[in-house]
Amino acid sequence: MKIIVLGAGVIGITAAWFLRQKGFEVVVIERQAGAGLETSFANGGQISVSHAEPWANPGAPKKVLQWLMKEDAPLLFRLRADLLQWRWGMQFLRECTPERTRHNIIQIVNLGTYSRASLQQLRRDTGLHYDELSKGILHFYTSEQEFEAALEPAKIMREFGCDRHVISAQEAIALEPALVSIQHQIAGATYTAADESGDAHQFTQNLAHLCAEQGVQFLYNTTILGLMTDGQQVTGVRVQDAQGEQILTADNYVLALGSYSPQLVKPLGVDLLIYPAKGYSATFPILQADKAPSVSLTDDEFKLVFSRLGDRLRVAGTAELNGYSTELNEVRCKAITRRVLQLFPDAVDINRVQYWTGLRPATPSNVPYIGRSKIANLFLDTGHGTLGWTHACGSGRALADIMAGQKPGVDFAFTGF
């Protein structure tokens, strides 16, 4: 059976890998010149099962309103005359009830735990390296109120097998001495020892090479223009490359186009609520290794994550719902560097910082679409939002099971069942 995977981000490449392991013939189509060059390029690096609390939660509506006009707000809605954005926003509000939040946390934890184990297994099977570190994730709070609010979601996560433990400020400093400059400001923290970090772009590129060695065919520099259908099935993909336009065909198709997924399948009647949530990252060369963190960190107040990637420190965060532009906003870039200087003065070279933005393919619930669609031979692996790196291996592995007619080894609300 031949499968075309649409998109070579971390999601498309992991799907291609697990599909190839099942013995399928796999072709990947990607508009860029290589794998992992869009949203999977410079993300926060965290493999964070412990980040299972969705943006949509009971406290969110009030916070989002407070942040509406604030240029450096962690989550900023810029309202536009855009029907998809408004529909997304309405559904986001519906996901903020305690019941929906709990349901979504359970999906995210289950998929995250399965995915982290699948990544670890893949690492053992292939010997793949990507500046990975297995030192856990430490989430610290500088606001007493935010810390209190985090205790219930952390409890739900523990209930479902994510070992996210509450620790004191002293324990946080003992785990990560680089936090010493703000030790008196830390109101509390949580630590998840089993979580990890690593460079998603390196991983995606290295895994794409392994896929190619195992016979996966890659069509880079090839833009997908549309899907052909006879009303029941996808009959082909219309693409454009240097030679011009052509139609490529397969038995089954996997949609993994990140933020660009909804537009492609809308004409087929497949309605996906995915909206781009623009995020920023800053990558700094490390000057003093002992002053930079090596445990991956989450700074709750500033909604920033910090991951040590070899001799670099990657800092990422913020979300702006404002269309598809990836332009850098100087205010947001400076806010990240300011925070780095507060936390880790002298640790990094701020003059050689590399700023980047990417569009998280966000669903209102933070739960991705994985599984069947209403079109029999079109499968979904998209909408991974804030956690695409964390959820990539589990999503690809589970989808390969579904496409092989097997039951995935994870309890998750797959689409189409």
Ligand SMILES: Cc1cc2nc3c(=O)[nH]c(=O)nc-3n(C[C@H](O)[C@H](O)[C@H](O)COP(=O)(O)OP(=O)(O)OC[C@H]3O[C@@H](n4cnc5c(N)ncnc54)[C@H](O)[C@@H]3O)c2cc1C
């Ligand atoms: C600032 C930031 C920090 C983040 N931090 C983390 C983190 O710490 N941990 C974590 O788990 N996740 C994190 N994420 C989320 C994660 O990076 C994403 O969820 C993930 O990269 C999405 O992968 P994807 O493959 O779905 O999308 P992409 O990587 O965007 O891949 C989609 C691919 O489809 C291709 N494509 C699109 N349209 C077409 C077309 N018409 N024709 C051909 N090709 C096309 C694109 O070129 C692209 O390569 C972060 C994201 C951001 C922005």
